[in-house]
Amino acid sequence: MGRNSERDREFTEFVSARRDGLVRVAALLVSGDLAKAEDVVQTALTKLYLAWPRVRPETVDAYARRCVVNVATDEHRSLFRRREQVRSQLPETPVADDPWNDNSTVVSLLGTLPASMRAAVVLRYVEGLSIAEAADAMRCSEGNVKSQSARGLQRLRELLPAGHLTNFAKG
Template identity: 75%
Template sequence: MEGGDRVRRDSEREREFTEFVTARRAVLVRTATLLVSGDTAKAEDVVQTALIKLYLAWAKVRPETAEAYARKCVVNAATDEHRSLFRRREQVRAVLPEVAVDAHTGEDRVMLGLLATLRPSMRAAVVLRYVEGFSVAETAAAMGCTEGNVKSQSARGLQRLREILPAPLALR
């Protein structure tokens, strides 16, 4: 009977993970898109990498911390993607592939372009704090750093955005 219990527990964990991913994937992709400066294909890759790490740890993740853990996995995967020396590069081809429709509005493109000017740690702090609306503590947990680091990265990121933002749109 012991083997049957394990199979039921594994099945229950699979169901819980599937439900979590179904409910939270879109939010994770949105966050990842902002973290990788609007590259939706890269954001999808980042989320997929994060979900793999989450799945491997799922048995140890408490339900009340699952979302925070997933968010941290996304931030780490986005940072790792940026740091990787062996990132995939686009290949020049004689025949152009089909072109996807750009789903970003003009305002989205401006915001993504501005965020792209920030270093990854500044971008993560600004996105999590001011776009996603997380507290300093939640942002620090997601970034795996101190609250003081979040405050300084956020302040520097906002200052950088104020310097480059067109005057009529300047942040207050």
């Protein structure tokens, strides 16, 4: 029972410190849907808990990030497979009236990128990871991260309305 208590204590400390960051990454990987991001992080943290005794302290951040990217990618795939549901009435949608709204254009555009390209862009340019760190999180080669992130960035440049950058410059 002592091992469990120790694991719980360490895991609790880690989650307390890192959860917000993981939700943020997940949100950007699932097109800004916070509820879905929460689901992704919960699943990822469960995987992390199972693996906790095998994960070295110095690599736990990378492991957690990798879990989030994997689960988010799986989530994307399952959404892709999910069949469209036809309804007679449009669902009610909340009015976006928060600061997040100003960046919703960028997040929406991120959502149009293929999953691996989006992950490369988010990890490299939003989270500021090195190429090696991003490759580890995505479980792919560094060359793949370079090409995916470069192409993703180029795609965003093409898609982002010019006015958005102007507004951004004005603050």
